[in-house]
Amino acid sequence: MLRNFEVIIDDFHMGKIEDGGKLRIEVTPGEHEVYLKIDWCRSNKLRISLNENEHIVFNCGCPIRGWNLLNLFIMPYYIFFNKNKYLCINRIDE
Numbered sequence: 001m002l003r004n005f006e007v008i009i010d011d012f013h014m015g016k017i018e019d020g021g022k023l024r025i026e027v028t029p030g031e032h033e034v035y036l037k038i039d040w041c042r043s044n045k046l047r048i049s050l051n052e053n054e055h056i057v058f059n060c061g062c063p064i065r066g067w068n069l070l071n072l073f074i075m076p077y078y079i080f081f082n083k084n085k086y087l088c089i090n091r092i093d094e
Helices: 069-081
Strands: 004-009 012-018 030-038 046-050 057-061 088-092
Touching: 030 088, 046 088
Parallel strands: none
Antiparallel strands: 004 012, 004 030, 030 046, 057 088
């Protein structure tokens, strides 16, 4: 089941992206804070500095994949005790 993650930039909802999907968002040059959110959980927050005519690519999603016995124990830990790392977002240098 694919879920949509909210893309948050500077505390504003900027769109939704499916796990494995692509999304292009235009923002003004300068300093920004980017993270993903789903329900009450979110990703790490990234601070980025964007120059004029620059584009930045991110890899994002949930590091917990599949339904195996180990994930059944790991998932509740992230949901209830480490909810700010349930999702992940990383900058990709091209």
